[in-house]
Amino acid sequence: MRPVETVVGPDDGGAPAASPSIIDGAELFMSVIERNNVTISGSGTTPMIFAHGYGCDQNMWRLVAPAFAATHKIVLFDHVGAGHSDLTAYDREKYSTLEGYADDILQIAEELDLEEAIFVGHSVSAMIGVLAAVKNPDRFSKLILVGPSPRYINDGAYAGGFNRSDIDELLEFQQSNYLGWSAHLAPVIMGNPERPELGAELTNSFCRTDPEIARQFAAVTFLSDNRDDLPKLTVPSLILQCQDDVIAPVHVGEYVHAHTPRSTFVLMEATGHCPQLSAPDETVAAIQAFLEV
Amino acid sequence: MDDETLKANLLTLYEQAPAGYIFTAPDGTILRANATFRDWIGYAHEELRSHRLQDLLTVAGKIFYENQYFPLLRMQGLVEGVTFDLVRRDGARWPVLISSQLQMDDAEQPVMIVSTVFAAAERRAYEHELLLERRRADQLADVVRASTDAILTCSVEGRIQSWNRSAEHLFGYAASAVEEVPLPDLLPFGSAAEYQDAMRSLLSGEPVSAETVVRRADGTEIDVSVSMAPHRDELGVVTSLSAIIRDISERRAVERLQQEFLAMASHELRTPLVLIQGHAQLMQRSGTYNAATVETIIGQTRRLARLIDDLLIASEIESNRFGVRLVELDVVPLVRSMARQFDGVENRVVVRVPDFPIVIHADRHRLEQALANLLTNAVKYSPQGSEIELEIRDEAAKVVIEVRDHGIGIPPDAIPHLFDRFYRAEDVVETVKGAGLGLYITQQIIAAHGGTIDVTSEVGKGSTFRLRFPLTHDATQVEPVAALSR
Known part of the structure; x- marks a missing residue:
């Protein structure tokens, strides 16, 4: 095994592992663990990192992750801006690309000293995992890509499934939905810069997301193009593809499979975009089968 | 009301309620929808059953349903009042608010989703207005902020x-x-x-x-x-x-300066006129020609002409009409002639120039005006009998014209303001007359030539004003070549 590289440095554009903040003159270091609301469980030693996609938080894995608790060390986290992550750590610059999120995963792995981890990423986090594993393959032994898409927007012969105008509409939609979601329109209408948590709290208890952050995450997710990153992946991967998935259609999953070395493709019975919620048993079985190989 | 009637009434209520009711399988496949909903969406009952609820949404709505709505419903069992646009059979959009409830069986497995749909066109329009209003308010707030x-x-x-x-x-x-x-x-x-x-x-x-x-x-x-x-x-x-x-403090300061200037300029214009008039009358009364008197009259006329020239330039500068007509000009004879003009009883002007042409791009009349201003100052601020030096040098591809006096010098705190319009150094404001225009104009003239002006000065020892011009036709370099070929 090669020595573990330092994944964060002044040259790679990542934020420092612990970002100092000064409150009343006392210097506090916020750990990566708090920043990403990392929770660890399970009685196994092989680490298994579950990464949620756009729109929700680590709760997305609650029907799947427990199935691996007896055999693995389960690492759940929220992307910065989602769930119970530290919203003050949100940096528009850093999170304007998926690399910013990939760097966070590498920082979590470094902080917890995880080696050869199994990474399970849903939707956009499948690509975030690919980016992290390309950057530092030693951290990962296997990747499970649930509903991956390297590019959501149609581009010439490539059919991602969406037009740019669809995404623009989604961003508008996102905004109007925060209006609709909150019984009180005030937080969004008034902007409420001094109480950002108000809008997030009213929105929902599970998929808490700050509206402005959700908007940028949506833009970054749906406008990214990571097709060129697929061939660089050296870690073995499993592509879990659902039927009738409007977000990541079957032919996109096949594209990922065709362009990713050492990848395995499984077309599930499950429909929609969230098999970990709609068909947790089938999802668990597919992952287990792949891990046993 | 007996049970049968209640049942019939409930059924009517279900079908005709001012809300859409939809029963779907957990994957969204529509099992049943009430008449209100069918009416809104434009599909017949049988057609609806081949659709999933998410298929009736816009693309953005589908993404939202998959990424947020369904996960929430699965985890909370209940989602309330989410904004969607339904796409009707005729392609038109139908703004709605959808609330859903997930029904589970005894084994905690999802069996059915029951959704209530409210028409929300008015609310949407209202929210849209609010958003637009908010954006307008933000814009105005930006204007105030900036x-x-x-x-x-x-x-x-x-x-x-x-x-x-x-x-x-x-x-x-x-x-x-x-x-x-x-x-x-x-x-x-x-x-x-x-x-x-x-x-x-x-x-x-x-x-x-x-x-x-x-x-x-x-x-x-x-x-x-x-x-x-x-x-x-x-x-x-x-x-x-x-x-x-x-x-408006700056504007006020300028206004004050302008008032002071007007008073000063009138005085400055009046003085030579009085002298001219006085000397002319003197000669008129005596009835004889007097060379010295005529000399004074001519001197004062020149002074008057220069002052008027300065005023004209200042007014051109102020109205952005100031310009120079640059031609190739040998500055050696020009400087010699200026030296002769100012060489007099009060001060001797010593001139040091090369014995070959130094050519720059210049406007002869303006350049003379600039030099005249500097020489006038040198005379004004020097004791009688002291020497004024006028020199042309070349220095790092620049032509330098220096005017050096051995007069009272300029206090260091006055130097930064020396070239400001209407500026008069405090130490001389009472004792030496002037409109505070000379150096301002001089600087503008030199700048229009692509040149620079700077000053070094020591109180009690004198001042040196240095003009630097780009060398056009480098005579100092041409000369040696010519000499070699000779």
Whole structure:
């Protein structure tokens, strides 16, 4: 095994592992663990990192992750801006690309000293995992890509499934939905810069997301193009593809499979975009089968 | 009401309710929808059953359903009041709010989703208006924020309620402290009576404009122009005031300078006229020609002409009409001639120039004017009999013309302002006459030539003004080549 590289440095554009903040003159270091609301469980030693996609938080894995608790060390986290992550750590610059999120995963792995981890990423986090594993393959032994898409927007012969105008509409939609979601329109209408948590709290208890952050995450997710990153992946991967998935259609999953070395493709019975919620048993079985190989 | 009637009534209510009711499988496949919903969406019952609920949404809605709506429903069992657009059979959009409930079986497995759909076109339009209003308000807020004028609002009692950053700068108070300062302390309007007058006008609904002073945190006062406006509540009562305050101290300073200048210029123009008139009358009365008197008259005429030239240039500069006509010009004879003009009884002008042509791009008349200004100053600020030196040198591909005197010199604190319009150094303002235009004009002329002017000076020892011009036709380099070929 090669020595573990330092994944964060002044040259790679990542934020420092612990970002100092000064409150009343006392210097506090916020750990990566708090920043990403990392929770660890399970009685196994092989680490298994579950990464949620756009729109929700680590709760997305609650029907799947427990199935691996007896055999693995389960690492759940929220992307910065989602769930119970530290919203003050949100940096528009850093999170304007998926690399910013990939760097966070590498920082979590470094902080917890995880080696050869199994990474399970849903939707956009499948690509975030690919980016992290390309950057530092030693951290990962296997990747499970649930509903991956390297590019959501149609581009010439490539059919991602969406037009740019669809995404623009989604961003508008996102905004109007925060209006609709909150019984009180005030937080969004008034902007409420001094109480950002108000809008997030009213929105929902599970998929808490700050509206402005959700908007940028949506833009970054749906406008990214990571097709060129697929061939660089050296870690073995499993592509879990659902039927009738409007977000990541079957032919996109096949594209990922065709362009990713050492990848395995499984077309599930499950429909929609969230098999970990709609068909947790089938999802668990597919992952287990792949891990046993 | 017996059970049968209740059942029939409930069924009617279900079908005809002012809301859509949809039963779907956990994957969204529609099992049943009421008449209201079928009517909205335009599909017959059988057609609907081949659709999933998410298939009836816009693309953005589908993404949202998959990424947020369904996960939430699965985890919470309930989602309420989410905005979607249904796409009707005819392609038109139908804004709705959807709430859903997930029904589980005994084994905690999802069996059915029951959704209630409310038409939300009006609400959507209202929300849209609110959003647009918010954007407009944000834009206006940006205008206020970015304004270089101080803008504030206050209560009718003069308690400041909001203010922009320019107000902080103008008043010199920290943001947190502005609120604590009552309006009359910031904007005294001259006197208590005048302040009361202004307030009376405002309370009666009349806007007030005035030029007055602002009293800053450090006690200093700044000239400002103020526009205040009253703002009324729903009942038409004036409940708040706004003020836009512009710092006009610079304009005021210029106005003062202009007034001083006018007085000075009239005096400057009058002096040579009086001398000319006096000498001419003298000769008229004596009836004889006197060479010295004529010399004085000609000298004073020249002085007058130069002053008028300066005024003309200043006015051209002010109205952006100032320009130079540059031609190739040998400055050696020009400098010699200027030296001769100023070489006189009062001061000797020593000239040091090369014995070959030095050619620059210059406007002869303007350049003469610039040199005349510098030489006039040298004479003015030097004791009688002291030497004035005029020299042409070349220095790093530049032509340097230097005017050096051995006069009273310039105090260091005056040097930075020397080339300002109307500026007169304090130490000489009482004793030496001048309009404060000479050096300003000189600098403008030199700049129009692509040149620079600087000064070194020592009080009591004298001053050196140095003009640098780009060398056009490098005579100093041409010469040696020519010499070699000779």
